Amino acid sequence: MRISLFMRALERGDILIAKYVAPRDRNPRLARDSEPINIRAEWGHLGPIETMVGAAAATAATEVILFSSTLSRAILMQLRHLRYFVSIVDAGSFCRAAATIHVAQPALSQQIAGLEATLGATLLHRSARGVCPTQVGKIFYREAVSILQRIEQLRGIVRSTEGEPEGSVGLGLSSSLAVSLAGPLAGACRTALPKVTLRLVTGDFLRIRSLIESHALDVCLVFEDTPTHGVSRKPLFRQRLYLIRPANAENVAPSVSLEELAGVPLVLPAQPHTIRVALDRAFGAAGVIPNCVAEADTFCSVLSLVTAGVASAIVPKGDFSDVPGYEALRPVVIDPPIHLTACLISSAHMPLTSAADAASALLGAQLEKHLSEARPLEWERVETQ
Numbered sequence: 001m002r003i004s005l006f007m008r009a010l011e012r013g014d015i016l017i018a019k020y021v022a023p024r025d026r027n028p029r030l031a032r033d034s035e036p037i038n039i040r041a042e043w044g045h046l047g048p049i050e051t052m053v054g055a056a057a058a059t060a061a062t063e064v065i066l067f068s069s070t071l072s073r074a075i076l077m078q079l080r081h082l083r084y085f086v087s088i089v090d091a092g093s094f095c096r097a098a099a100t101i102h103v104a105q106p107a108l109s110q111q112i113a114g115l116e117a118t119l120g121a122t123l124l125h126r127s128a129r130g131v132c133p134t135q136v137g138k139i140f141y142r143e144a145v146s147i148l149q150r151i152e153q154l155r156g157i158v159r160s161t162e163g164e165p166e167g168s169v170g171l172g173l174s175s176s177l178a179v180s181l182a183g184p185l186a187g188a189c190r191t192a193l194p195k196v197t198l199r200l201v202t203g204d205f206l207r208i209r210s211l212i213e214s215h216a217l218d219v220c221l222v223f224e225d226t227p228t229h230g231v232s233r234k235p236l237f238r239q240r241l242y243l244i245r246p247a248n249a250e251n252v253a254p255s256v257s258l259e260e261l262a263g264v265p266l267v268l269p270a271q272p273h274t275i276r277v278a279l280d281r282a283f284g285a286a287g288v289i290p291n292c293v294a295e296a297d298t299f300c301s302v303l304s305l306v307t308a309g310v311a312s313a314i315v316p317k318g319d320f321s322d323v324p325g326y327e328a329l330r331p332v333v334i335d336p337p338i339h340l341t342a343c344l345i346s347s348a349h350m351p352l353t354s355a356a357d358a359a360s361a362l363l364g365a366q367l368e369k370h371l372s373e374a375r376p377l378e379w380e381r382v383e384t385q
Contacts, residue, residue: 181370212345224341239316257335266290267313299315
């Protein structure tokens with residue numbers, strides 16, 4: 001197998017689409033007459049180099065043929081084109097991007113114009129106020145970021161196969177889980193996996209799903225109740241939702257029904273959000289219209305509004321003793337209960353690197369410790385077959 005072609009391409013910084021040729025009856029002499037099989041079509045995403053080489057080896061391929069990422073043109077796209085484009089979108093203008101990456105602005109503009117000509121598509125809207133990606137440009141940006149991150153991880157991936165886990169791991173956490181787990185997890189990772197760097201992203205699954213699909217995140221621990229195509233999902237436990245009242249709230253009952261919640265001013269997560277979907281479903285089934293006086297995107301914003309006395313909230317947490325500044329919030333049991341399922345999520349198409357696999361195991365250990373210290377009524381384990 002001519003794997004050296006891969007190495008020469010990497011030295012030039014080319015982004016490539018690979019095809020392998022399976023010989024007839026495993027006869028190398030007939031390989032040139034065989035039908036090329038597009039690996040991208042089989043896996044749906046341009047994976048790391050070792051994945052493509054492994055796929056070719058597994059099918060007894062004798063030759064690896066490299067093609068340009070621009071499927072219809074025989075022009076190789078350079079990694080610098082992707083870096084330039086991502087920098088421009090992040091900066092919002094050619095001028096700021098040029099200063100950041102130390103490339104002359106006319107040369108940068110010429111490179112992007114050439115990239116658009118190669119792709120046959122306009123990637124940027126240009127105006128006097130700056131630039132922003134077109135709809136096609138947004139898709140290209142997402143894929144470019146994913147490819148660049150995979151390239152950055154390649155060195156660690158290769159080293160991890162021969163020694164201890166090494167490299168960067170993108171880890172997503174639901175905000176309500178992050179307040180309890182992020183600190184202990186980062187500390188445990190520094191001790192157990194000193195060569196692994198965690199990139200923590202917090203948010204709701206419906207908002208970070210695209211980061212999983214584009215492989216910007218490797219593993220996520222999130223609340224997610226609906227199986228999603230292209231995502232590997234391992235349910236871990238069911239978490240009860242609680243009504244959270246301000247510390248100075250009067251006449252706080254130990255429990256509250258859905259009907260009684262209709263009279264309580266609430267701050268609710270803004271759509272799209274897994275908790276909001278679950279609440280809308282529960283309120284709808286009970287024929288109740290919630291008294292929503294505000295919406296907030298983040299868990300900390302919700303807690304801040306409750307602390308300020310603006311409204312109460314419904315969150316997947318009933319004990320705030322481990323959240324500095326919010327220890328005095330008063331949780332109230334909702335009866336009948338509303339549950340969310342906490343799941344370990346990863347891509348169904350891209351296997352985890354050894355570093356991501358080790359970080360995932362460490363996350364599981366930290367979660368077990370956290371659950372053992374939590375109130376028994378807050379959660380229940382999901383039994384898997």
